[in-house]
Amino acid sequence: MNYKVLVGVVLAAFSIPSRAQLVSSHASTIPVNSGVPSTPAVSGKAVARVNGVVLTDKDLLREMYTIFPYAKQHGGTFPKDMEPGIRKGALQMIIFEELAYQQAQKKGMTIGPERLSSAEAEFRRQFSSPAEYKLFLQSEFEGNEQALRAKIRRSLLIDKYLKAEVDQKAVVSDAEVKAYYDKNPARFQYPESFAIQTISVIPPANATPAQLAEARKRAADAYKQAKATKTPEEFGLLAEKISDDDYRVMMGDHRWVDRSKMPPTMLDAALKMKDGEISGLIQVEQNYVVFRMNKHIPAGMMKFDDIKVDLRKQMEKNKINQVRSALDKKLLQHAEVETL
Numbered sequence: 001m002n003y004k005v006l007v008g009v010v011l012a013a014f015s016i017p018s019r020a021q022l023v024s025s026h027a028s029t030i031p032v033n034s035g036v037p038s039t040p041a042v043s044g045k046a047v048a049r050v051n052g053v054v055l056t057d058k059d060l061l062r063e064m065y066t067i068f069p070y071a072k073q074h075g076g077t078f079p080k081d082m083e084p085g086i087r088k089g090a091l092q093m094i095i096f097e098e099l100a101y102q103q104a105q106k107k108g109m110t111i112g113p114e115r116l117s118s119a120e121a122e123f124r125r126q127f128s129s130p131a132e133y134k135l136f137l138q139s140e141f142e143g144n145e146q147a148l149r150a151k152i153r154r155s156l157l158i159d160k161y162l163k164a165e166v167d168q169k170a171v172v173s174d175a176e177v178k179a180y181y182d183k184n185p186a187r188f189q190y191p192e193s194f195a196i197q198t199i200s201v202i203p204p205a206n207a208t209p210a211q212l213a214e215a216r217k218r219a220a221d222a223y224k225q226a227k228a229t230k231t232p233e234e235f236g237l238l239a240e241k242i243s244d245d246d247y248r249v250m251m252g253d254h255r256w257v258d259r260s261k262m263p264p265t266m267l268d269a270a271l272k273m274k275d276g277e278i279s280g281l282i283q284v285e286q287n288y289v290v291f292r293m294n295k296h297i298p299a300g301m302m303k304f305d306d307i308k309v310d311l312r313k314q315m316e317k318n319k320i321n322q323v324r325s326a327l328d329k330k331l332l333q334h335a336e337v338e339t340l
Contacts, residue, residue, distance in 0.1 A: 048091065049338045050098040058140075063090035091339065097158050099331040104161035111156045119152050165327055170319040177312045181304050188302045192259040194270050195295040197235050197252035199226055200245035201288040212286070218242075219288030223281040226290045235278075235292045252292075259299075266291065 048055040064078065065071060068086050071078045078086055127133040134143075141147040181188065199222050203215040222242055229235040236251025243252055262270060266289065269279045273293040282289045 046340050048095055048340060049336075050095055051102060051336050053098055053102070055094050055098060059094050060087070060090050063094050066090075067093070095337055095339075096328055096331070099328075099335055099337075100158045100161050100165075101154055103165075103331065104157040107161070109157055109160055111153050111160070115156065116149070116153055119156055120149060123152060162324075166320055166324050170316055170323045172312055172315045172319060174308075177308055177315060178304065180315060181308070181311065185301065188307065190297070190300060190302065192299040193256040193297050194259070194262065194293065195256055195297075196254050196270070197232060197239060197292045197294065198245060198247055198254060199235075199239045199243040199252055199290050200247075202244040203286050207286070215286075215288065219281055219290075222288070223290045226292070227278050229278070229292070232292065232294055256297075270296065 042057045042061050044056050044058055046054045047057050047060050064086050067090055068078060068082070124133055127136065137143055137145065137148060141151075201215050201219040201222055203212055207215065222238075225238055225242070226235060229238055232253075233251075236253065239248050239252030245252075247254055259267065263284045265282050265284055266279070269282060270291075270293060273279060273296070275293055275295055277293050279289075279291045279293070282291075
């Protein structure tokens with residue numbers, strides 16, 4: 001229940017999605033906790049050619065699991081409504097990775113033996129046992145560790161190339177962060193907000209007079225118990241026990257509520273309350289509510305020093321997306337790509 005939480009909420013509205021994972025982790029096409037493959041059928045058939053290099057349905061499926069790892073927890077299947085989009089994104093990604101790999105080779109980039117050995121050891125630590133690693137190796141590379149090593153080396157080269165061509169070109173300076181903050185004040189304003197917890201008594205739909213009377217009785221008792229609480233924790237535990245609204249599972253905590261979203265009867269009370277006070281029993285339509293005022297923050301603007309670190313991260317994510325997209329287009333312009 002603090003100011004930083006509200007800052008996070010406001011920054012989230014500005015936040016730009018981070019770039020997708022650019023390099024596959026070489027996750028197995030075998031679902032987690034499965035002794036044998038039970039995934040969508042793969043046969044090693046070609047799904048694309050990139051400057052003559054064949055990419056297979058196995059490469060595609062591996063990347064699909066990278067994009068949507070939860071599928072491996074459900075027998076290796078994807079939600080039907082999401083699968084086409086996941087497949088399309090995965091195909092674009094493996095094509096991009098192959099183009100990046102080819103460019104890394106053209107530039108003469110190399111991976112030192114120590115770095116390769118370290119990456120191999122790190123990769124093997126992902127497996128819970130030697131047997132699991134052996135199953136992966138057999139399934140993915142027909143037991144050939146040299147083929148796995150080549151795949152890891154390929155991934156490291158892609159990563160090295162992208163760090164040079166994307167990450168290093170997407171660094172945002174202190175001056176750029178401050179300039180963005182100064183030029184976009186509206187993005188960093190926050191509304192008057194209230195951090196509250198509620199306990200609600202909700203009569204049944206189309207309640208009878210007797211049911212309404214029972215609800216009023218329950219509400220009066222809830223109010224009496226709420227007034228006796230001294231801390232957010234005590235109020236929250238009571239909310240878990242007796243409240244009818246969905247926020248009871250979060251100890252009645254609504255986090256920050258914008259002034260414009262507060263029901264008028266609750267807003268009238270909130271504007272007169274001090275932090276830590278318990279409201280009176282308030283009727284909102286047919287429901288009865290008592291709430292705890294944890295914090296009232298007037299409208300204002302976030303201070304630059306409070307948000308500069310997070311703002312830089314978000315600006316760099318945005319710039320990474322832009323640089324990566326431009327690189328993708330550039331690579332495709334000079335490539336022969338065929339999807340099958």
